[in-house]
Amino acid sequence: MERRAYYNNAMLPWLLIAPQLILVFVFFYWPTSQALYWAFTLEQPWGGGNSWVWFDNFLAIFRDRDYWSTVLRSGFYAIVTTGLSMFVALILAAFVDRSLKGTRLFQSIYVWPYAIAAPAAGVAFRFIFAPESGLIGAVNHIWPGIWNPATNGLHALLMVIVCHAWLGIGYNFIFFLAALQMIPRTISEAGAMDGARPFRRLIDLQLPLIAPTAFFLLIMNIISSFTDSFGLIDTMTEGGPIGQTEVMVYKIYFDGFKGLDYSGAAAQSIVLMLLVICLTFVQFKWVERRVHYN
Amino acid sequence: MKTNWLLGAALATTALAFVASPASAATKFEFWYGLSGDLSDRIQDMCKDFNASQADYEIVCVSQNDYDQNLQNTIAAFRANKQPTITQIFDAGTLDLMLSEAYLPVRQLMEENGYQIDWKNYAAGIASYFSTSTGELLSMPFNNSTAMMYYNTDALAKVGFEGTPETWSQVEDVVRKMKAAGYDCPIAFDPSGAWQWFEQFEAIHDQPIATKSNGFAGLDAELQVSKTKFVDQLTWIKKMYDEGLLIHKSKDSGETANDAFMNGNCQITSSSVADHGTFSKQAKDGVHWTVAMLPMLDGFERHNSFVGGASLWTLKGKSPEEYKGAAAFYAFLATPKQATWWSTVTGYIPVTLSGFEAMKADGFYDAAPYKGRELAIASLNMPAGENTKGIRLGSYPSIRAEMVKTIQSVLFNNVPVEQALADFDAKGNEILRRFEQTYKGKTLP
Numbered sequence: 001m002e003r004r005a006y007y008n009n010a011m012l013p014w015l016l017i018a019p020q021l022i023l024v025f026v027f028f029y030w031p032t033s034q035a036l037y038w039a040f041t042l043e044q045p046w047g048g049g050n051s052w053v054w055f056d057n058f059l060a061i062f063r064d065r066d067y068w069s070t071v072l073r074s075g076f077y078a079i080v081t082t083g084l085s086m087f088v089a090l091i092l093a094a095f096v097d098r099s100l101k102g103t104r105l106f107q108s109i110y111v112w113p114y115a116i117a118a119p120a121a122g123v124a125f126r127f128i129f130a131p132e133s134g135l136i137g138a139v140n141h142i143w144p145g146i147w148n149p150a151t152n153g154l155h156a157l158l159m160v161i162v163c164h165a166w167l168g169i170g171y172n173f174i175f176f177l178a179a180l181q182m183i184p185r186t187i188s189e190a191g192a193m194d195g196a197r198p199f200r201r202l203i204d205l206q207l208p209l210i211a212p213t214a215f216f217l218l219i220m221n222i223i224s225s226f227t228d229s230f231g232l233i234d235t236m237t238e239g240g241p242i243g244q245t246e247v248m249v250y251k252i253y254f255d256g257f258k259g260l261d262y263s264g265a266a267a268q269s270i271v272l273m274l275l276v277i278c279l280t281f282v283q284f285k286w287v288e289r290r291v292h293y294n
Numbered sequence: 295m296k297t298n299w300l301l302g303a304a305l306a307t308t309a310l311a312f313v314a315s316p317a318s319a320a321t322k323f324e325f326w327y328g329l330s331g332d333l334s335d336r337i338q339d340m341c342k343d344f345n346a347s348q349a350d351y352e353i354v355c356v357s358q359n360d361y362d363q364n365l366q367n368t369i370a371a372f373r374a375n376k377q378p379t380i381t382q383i384f385d386a387g388t389l390d391l392m393l394s395e396a397y398l399p400v401r402q403l404m405e406e407n408g409y410q411i412d413w414k415n416y417a418a419g420i421a422s423y424f425s426t427s428t429g430e431l432l433s434m435p436f437n438n439s440t441a442m443m444y445y446n447t448d449a450l451a452k453v454g455f456e457g458t459p460e461t462w463s464q465v466e467d468v469v470r471k472m473k474a475a476g477y478d479c480p481i482a483f484d485p486s487g488a489w490q491w492f493e494q495f496e497a498i499h500d501q502p503i504a505t506k507s508n509g510f511a512g513l514d515a516e517l518q519v520s521k522t523k524f525v526d527q528l529t530w531i532k533k534m535y536d537e538g539l540l541i542h543k544s545k546d547s548g549e550t551a552n553d554a555f556m557n558g559n560c561q562i563t564s565s566s567v568a569d570h571g572t573f574s575k576q577a578k579d580g581v582h583w584t585v586a587m588l589p590m591l592d593g594f595e596r597h598n599s600f601v602g603g604a605s606l607w608t609l610k611g612k613s614p615e616e617y618k619g620a621a622a623f624y625a626f627l628a629t630p631k632q633a634t635w636w637s638t639v640t641g642y643i644p645v646t647l648s649g650f651e652a653m654k655a656d657g658f659y660d661a662a663p664y665k666g667r668e669l670a671i672a673s674l675n676m677p678a679g680e681n682t683k684g685i686r687l688g689s690y691p692s693i694r695a696e697m698v699k700t701i702q703s704v705l706f707n708n709v710p711v712e713q714a715l716a717d718f719d720a721k722g723n724e725i726l727r728r729f730e731q732t733y734k735g736k737t738l739p
């Protein structure tokens with residue numbers, strides 16, 4: 001059976017989708033094509049002209065060892081942030097779903113972090129984690145020198161990751177909770193009748209049933225951790241110390257806007273875009289196979 | 295920033311109201327600058343004074359928060375043909391503009407609009423940074439400074455040191471005694487201060503940061519920091535850090551080096567002379583301090599230090615009337631009264647010799663809170679050397695950021711100094727070659 005809508009006026013359908021098309025064109029295809037053009041040229045920042053250099057910009061960034069460490073760091077950042085954020089959100093959602101005491105209150109509270117702007121959270125976390133005066137910095141009074149994100153790159157990276165994950169928990173929580181509440185009570189209850197404890201029911205019954213939601217969140221979180229980390233890093237560490245919190249998106253910003261290397265930054269954004277597209281593609285191709293929608 | 299924006303909007307609205315009235319036919323032009331807070335308020339005062347001083351032109355001054363942002367916004371505006379007539383560009387962004395053909399040389403501007411300026415009046419150490427190889431000034435020196443060393447005088451007195459240390463070996467001696475006398479933090483050190491700890495060190499010792507007089511003689515200059523005395527200096531800094539005599543203080547650690555000094559937590563810091571005013575105003579009660587020129591290594595003759603800060607560039611693509619206004623504004627800034635006022639309320643040095651002489655004659659530098667600021671001018675007027683004209687290297691902000699990383703990797707990750715600086719040179723040279731390729735076929739003006 002085929003159902004199709006017909007328009008007598010050939011222009012009308014185009015007019016109807018025009019607003020969307022224009023938005024996508026102006027805010028995605030136009031800038032992307034500009035970036036693509038710059039990536040193959042050497043662009044003078046003040047607009048004095050440019051020269052076509054084929055793949056030189058790409059070769060230059062691929063030859064750069066620092067660039068590869070940025071890529072690896074971004075991967076690590078994405079995996080840990082996504083894992084942490086989704087794991088915590090799932091645990092919280094599972095508890096709220098069990099209708100324990102105070103559920104309605106927690107339901108609202110857990111969503112709040114999502115409403116906080118990244119730079120604001122960044123400033124707050126920087127104070128909390130400051131080695132000399134912060135809340136977490138107090139561990140230095142017990143074991144001197146154990147925590148110092150100002151000089152230790154790994155500490156600084158963990159600090160940013162925790163903050164990014166924390167910001168994402170609210171979003172993940174709401175999706176997980178909605179998915180859990182969609183599951184018919186009878187299934188859970190039947191499991192309980194058979195003697196399954198809450199943890200077992202979560203693993204064997206609820207998780208497989210909310211797999212589509214988990215898959216959706218996985219994609220959203222991975223993309224977000226590759227592209228949204230800029231605001232946090234800029235307020236918390238500015239890529240330091242020793243450049244050890246410099247992820248791909250921050251390096252693009254630094255090289256392009258501070259270093260005025262527009263072409264190098266354009267080439268890096270193309271690489272980042274391709275990487276995110278590839279990752280999403282792989283996830284749809286391989287991970288989605290294991291997700292059952294019905 | 296928000297308030298500045300609002301202020302700007304309010305000013306613009308008031309300005310519009312004026313323009314709307316038929317009696318006023320003032321030519322309006324914009325000036326973008328990269329300062330905020332107290333300094334931004336001073337610039338707004340300056341703009342009001344200029345507008346009140348004459349009726350032909352009206353300047354609209356817009357803060358873009360900081361130097362970096364002002365540079366980015368100016369470039370974006372220029373590419374969209376919406377640029378201001380005047381913009382303030384910091385030292386490290388100078389070379390990009392020089393090669394851009396986006397500006398009108400200030401000398402040409404002033405001559406075309408009938409102003410006779412004695413260009414020799416601009417202190418040589420300052421002018422060379424913003425001039426062509428033939429000495430023609432391209433932009434107007436505006437807010438300029440150099441690096442100084444600040445000492446807590448109580449701490450110096452406690453260890454029995456008269457005056458202020460002149461050499462690094464005296465500094466080492468003093469800080470060891472300070473530590474023994476119970477001071478936890480003799481020297482406050484922030485690696486992001488590569489400008490004062492690295493660049494200025496190379497200048498006063500006449501050590502080449504790059505070949506070809508730090509790039510003044512050509513775009514094909516190469517970094518050679520790993521062959522200079524800075525190797526020894528960074529080794530010394532590392533030794534002091536490991537012994538707990540030099541303490542890491544930065545925004546990330548919870549207290550900046552300058553705050554640590556003003557709060558009396560650290561006894562020595564190095565910073566711009568422009569912070570002299572801030573220290574006077576904000577130092578905690580009971581913290582007594584003084585300022586001195588940067589210390590030297592033993593056995594070296596002192597040369598001039600680099601000028602820091604920013605200059606004013608006139609951008610192309612504006613109407614002749616707007617350029618007349620810009621020229622009038624520059625002439626206004628150069629009046630001795632205005633120069634004295636600016637130097638007093640900020641801490642930036644007077645950029646003209648006559649301005650400096652006038653202030654000296656008035657006894658400005660004789661007593662607190664301005665005493666000591668004259669040392670900055672003395673430091674800039676030391677004998678020049680082959681490598682003390684300034685730094686004319688492409689993408690210099692990126693190279694400076696690499697130096698910050700290099701210092702951090704030596705201090706925090708124990709990377710050997712020679713290797714770290716050799717890596718810095720290699721990395722910096724890649725940046726320089728890339729810059730050279732971007733401006734292929736162009737030569738330094």
